[in-house]
Amino acid sequence: MPEQILPDRLTIASIRAWKNARAPLVCLTAYTAPMAQILDPHCDILLVGDSIGMALYGMDNTLGVTLETMIAHGRAVMSKARTACVLIDMPYGTYEDTPQQAYESARRLLIETGCDGVKLEGGHEMAETIRYLAAKDIPVMAHIGLKPQSVVKEGGYKIKGKTGEEAEALMEDAKAVEAAGAFALLIEGTVEPVARAITQSVDIPTIGIGASPACDGQILVTEDMLGLITDHTPKFVKKYVNLAEEITKAVETYAADVRSRAFPDESHTYGSAKKAKAQ
Numbered sequence: 001m002p003e004q005i006l007p008d009r010l011t012i013a014s015i016r017a018w019k020n021a022r023a024p025l026v027c028l029t030a031y032t033a034p035m036a037q038i039l040d041p042h043c044d045i046l047l048v049g050d051s052i053g054m055a056l057y058g059m060d061n062t063l064g065v066t067l068e069t070m071i072a073h074g075r076a077v078m079s080k081a082r083t084a085c086v087l088i089d090m091p092y093g094t095y096e097d098t099p100q101q102a103y104e105s106a107r108r109l110l111i112e113t114g115c116d117g118v119k120l121e122g123g124h125e126m127a128e129t130i131r132y133l134a135a136k137d138i139p140v141m142a143h144i145g146l147k148p149q150s151v152v153k154e155g156g157y158k159i160k161g162k163t164g165e166e167a168e169a170l171m172e173d174a175k176a177v178e179a180a181g182a183f184a185l186l187i188e189g190t191v192e193p194v195a196r197a198i199t200q201s202v203d204i205p206t207i208g209i210g211a212s213p214a215c216d217g218q219i220l221v222t223e224d225m226l227g228l229i230t231d232h233t234p235k236f237v238k239k240y241v242n243l244a245e246e247i248t249k250a251v252e253t254y255a256a257d258v259r260s261r262a263f264p265d266e267s268h269t270y271g272s273a274k275k276a277k278a279q
């Protein structure tokens with residue numbers, strides 16, 4: 001069998017070097033093989049995010065997502081990603097205790113899925129862990145600003161950087177994770193002036209979600225931008241299509257067809273008696 005020639009995958013080094021170089025990085029979440037196949041040609045980064053808890057599993061937040069879930073979905077995405085760089089979120093409870101715990105979890109994500117790197121939530125408090133992982137050649141994207149894994153502790157999803165104190169703390173976080181060896185920085189739910197100042201102050205690319213156009217790249221939860229999540233749409237989400245509506249129309253038509261026996265017709269039937277009779 002001839003060897004399959006694949007186009008080049010975007011490497012961690014090329015993402016790291018993206019800063020100021022080209023158009024903003026295009027990033028989306030992906031959890032399944034079919035979605036990865038559709039998104040891959042258009043994206044620089046596919047993130048197997050722990051938002052999977054809400055987007056696919058009906059959870060209230062990301063806290064119940066397990067490492068096993070991330071590994072299973074990471075494998076599915078890796079089976080179809082060809083050129084995008086694939087990152088996987090480290091779920092709550094799998095990396096915060098010690099750098100060694102983080103290493104064991106990150107190692108499993110990389111070895112068992114073949115993904116390119118991991119993302120973890122935290123700023124200066126995770127710097128030692130990021131340094132430890134980077135020294136062991138595990139690429140880490142840090143996630144600061146609004147951190148969904150802290151939602152219960154903080155009593156909700158709160159936009160960050162509104163006070164001088166918060167802005168300063170976020171800048172310190174960004175500098176700490178950069179110095180520790182993070183190759184990129186995701187900034188979530190943060191006011192524009194702070195996201196801009198951070199982006200201008202660090203040499204690693206910043207990826208924003210609800211963090212203004214000032215960032216070096218943008219990410220959205222795919223199910224949000226496709227209009228598949230109907231419960232709540234945050235301000236920062238732009239719905240590019242309303243798939244929930246499209247699916248509803250399709251399913252209504254299917255249900256009517258089944259009930260009226262319009263489906264299946266001969267074209268969907270094996271060894272149709274009707275067809276045999278006509279011949």
Ligand code: KIV
Binds near residue numbers: 219
């Ligand atoms: O889990 C996730 O989808 C995220 C978003 C910020 C993109 O981390």
